[in-house]
Amino acid sequence: MEIQLTWNDPVTSEPQQQIARLPIAIGRDQPFLPAMLDDQPVFPLLLLNADHEVSRYHGLLFEVEGQVIYEDRSTNGSSVNGQSISRDRLRLYPGDRLQIGAYLITIAFARLAAPTQVINPPLAAPQSTIIINPQEASIPVPPAPARLSTIIFNPETDRIESRVESNVAPSRPTVTTRNVFPPADVFAADRVSISALHATGYPVEEIDYAALGGGMGSFVWVDTLRVSGVKPDRIAVLSIQKKPYGRYATLLNNCQIPRYKRIRSGSDSCPDNIWGFPGYALREAWRDTFSGRVGAALGYLWQVFAEPVAADTYTPIADNVFKSMDREAERIGWDRMVRYGSIRSIRKTEDGRYAIAYSATRPPGAPDYRFLLAKYVHLCTGYPAIKLLDDLQEYRERTGDTKSVVHGYEPHDHVFEQLERKGGTLVIRGFGIVGSQIMDRIAKARKVNPRIAVVHLSRSPRSGNKFGRAKRKVENHWEFQPFNWPKGTWGGDMRSMLEAADPLRRRELLTAWGGTTTASRGPWRRTIKQGLQEGWYTIKFGQVDKVDRSPDGKVMTYIRSRDYDGIDKIEADFVIDCTGLISDPKEHPLLNDLITHYNLDLNPQKRLNVANDFEIQQMRNDRAKMYAAGVITLGGPYAPVDTFLGLQYAAHRSIESLARHRAPGVHYIEGLNSIVQWLRWLGNQSP
Structure with missing residues (x-):
């Protein structure tokens, strides 16, 4: 018998699927899994886990008289549909959910539609082994392709656009001249000719440093570059955003965090200040002290001192962050370095540089194509798209309804406006920072109209990520992010551990540590408790079977409940997906072109493979x-890469690398030079 196993990657949340013939041995160590069982070859499924919640030989899936049986052979135990089992056997049915460590695997019976084939040569495992690492292992049956996101950031305008067409890859808007730039014959080579670029007749600009993306990561890198001594006339930034925080501010506003609210970041992670001192808490305390709000000022300082054990985690106000970045942008001459540009393609050149093809067209203008030549390039393109859960995406593709089912990062104020007018039921999918802000907004809406109910869906109860003796706090199935975690990855043992690890070990560590969740804040935590007590907020656990539209136009969610056999049905006016953003570089047209053209290696998370100084070494050109x-x-080499702290860390390491490389104008930011530059920052003087 053949069965289908599906799960979401514990680190990236991306869907995974495998079809294999029974028996299947599950564990984290190939040598400990049996090769044969009753003269039948055993199919080994390796699950990576740093905290050893997955045992070396954890369990066995096998067939007895047409029935699928799971036998737990571990010391850690397993669970089926929430029922814990240890050293025991249990019959499985289609749709059952098998929990092993951080992996929640859904079981289905299937037949292979095609002969087994091997994708990628094996690294250190036999051809029948599944390792959750497509770059370094063999996979007998290719996994089903991930569904494409229906929500993209338009690469010409950076606006969020909804797509309801099925199986349509994110692409640039149709332009009649799109296929002629960059010229295919010129950019087909691995190393393009400079004379060929000039022969095209398009403008060619030469520069030392190019930052591609123009967002927060580009800003931090350029800021560090300027502080290190590089003059603004040697730096170019290609961007389609007016402000480096433009997309970030849009996403915050969409997920109910307007500029006056607090974001998820620490006090000393300052995109405008590479030293992190004074941090946001001290700055806010200083302002409030001179405004007569001494008690509030002391409160911020107490938070930084006592967080997260004795006080809520301090996080800065969005508007304060943006204003401080505006100040720093003016100080370093950001506007003088930015060129409006939608980047088309990147190629190495024959003379040891990089050629960047881009369009300087501001919509709706005539095509204005250009080339930029640079010796040192920094890529920070951010999230390429917003990912809907598969069942919600299928619903939108089938019905065309993009108003009742929305993503938390899409504009969705209409949801709360209608709930305030008419009342109704809202289903929330996913926990974390977006979910917490939705609950904040619901609390305000209920003051206008108390006839609002919220159903929060989760596949299984949360127990909190743990690593060694450390464990994250969980309250009412909300997991809190301790800010000592990203601080520890900046310069502590966890950072050293990750940097020294090989790619597979890094994946294990990231799985055990868990990703970013949400900061503990009193207001939304009180809303959760109040909602549970009063009954208007409920949490349901189960596997979503399908999402459909009711005869009266409402959204029907069918789930296989953990509490009883059968299907539970939830009727709601709206569903908000709070699960997050897509980070797959292959979803980004520019990065996909780069990866494909130069056959770049990806790491086990399917992201760009970078060295400890964040260089893409395969792209080195002389x-x-x-x-x-x-x-x-x-x-x-770094865990919280998409945080302010992570962007600063990456910039710091790459600028150090450039200083060692003796790149033009770059000096180490240390000792007396660092003090002088900090004093210039304090006095708002140009670096």
Whole structure:
């Protein structure tokens, strides 16, 4: 018998699928899994886990008289549909959910539609082994392709656009001249000719440093570059955003965090200040002290001192962050370095540089194509798209309804406006920072109209990520992010551990540590408790079977409940998906072109493979170097890569690398030089 196993990756949340013939041995160590069982070859499924919640030989799936049986052979135990089993056997049915460590695997019976084939040569495992690492292992049956997101950031305008067409890859808007730039014959080579670029007739600009993306990561890198001594006339930033925080501010506003609210970040992670002192808490305390709000000022300082044990985690107000970045942008001459540009493609050049093809067209203008030549390039393109859960995406593709089912990062104020007018039921999918802000907004809406109910869906109860003796706090199935975690990854043992690890070990560590969740804040935690007590907020656990539209136009969610056999049905006016953003670089047209053309290696998280100084070493061109930062480097030498702290860390390491490389104008930011530059920052003087 053949069965289908599906799960979401514990680190990236990306869907995984495998079809295999029974028996299947599950564990984390190939040598400990049996090769044969009753003269039948055993199919080994390796699950990576740093905290050893997955045992070396954890369990066995096998067939007895047409029935699928799971036998737990571990010391850690397993659970089926929430029922814990240890050293025991249990019959499985289609749709059952098998929990092993951080992996929640859904069981289905299937037949292989095609002969087994091997994708990628094996690294250190037999051909029948499944390792959750497509870059370094063999996979007998190719996994089903991930569903494409229906929500993209338009690469020409950076606006969020909803797509309801099925199986349509994110692409640029149709332009009649799109296929002629960059010229295919010129950019087909691995190393393009400079004379060929000039022969095209398009403008060619030469520069030392190029930052591609123009967002927060580019800003932090350029800021560090300027502080290190590089003059603004040697730096170019290609961007389609007016402000480096433009996309970030849009996403915050969409997920109910307007500029006056607090974001998820620490006090000393300051994109405008590479030293982190004074941090946001001290600045806010200073302002409030001179405004007569001494008690509030002392409160901020207490939070930083006592967080997260004795006080809520301090996080800065969004508007304060943006204003401080505006100040720093003016200080370093940001506007003088920015060129409006939608980047088309990147190629190495024959003379040891990089050629960047881009469009300087401001919509709706005539095509204005250009080339930029640079010796040192920094890639930080951010999240390429917003991912809907598969069942919600299928609903939108089938019905065309993009108003009742929305993502938390899409504009969705209409949801709360209608609930305030008419009342109704809201289903929330996913926990974390977006979910917490939705609950904040619901609390305000209920003051206008108390006839609002919220159903929060989760596959299984949360117990909190743990590593060694450390364990994250969980309250009412909300997991809190301790800010000592990203601080520890900046310069502590966890950072050293990750940097020294090989790619597979890094994946294990990231799985055990868990990703970013949400800061503990009293207001929304009280809303959760009040909602549970009063009955208007409920949490349901189960596997979503399907999402459909009721005859009266409402959204029907069918779930297989953990509490009883059968299907539970939830009728709601709206569903908000709070599960997050897509970080797969292959979803980004520019990065996909780069990866494909140069056959770049990806790490086990399917992100760009970078060295400890964040260089993409496969893209080195003589003495020219290319660096990357942000979420496209997830799984590399640093854990919270998409945080302010992560962007600063990546910038710091890459600038140090350039200083060692004796790149033009770059000096180490240390000792007396660092003090002088900090004093210039304090006095708002140009570096």
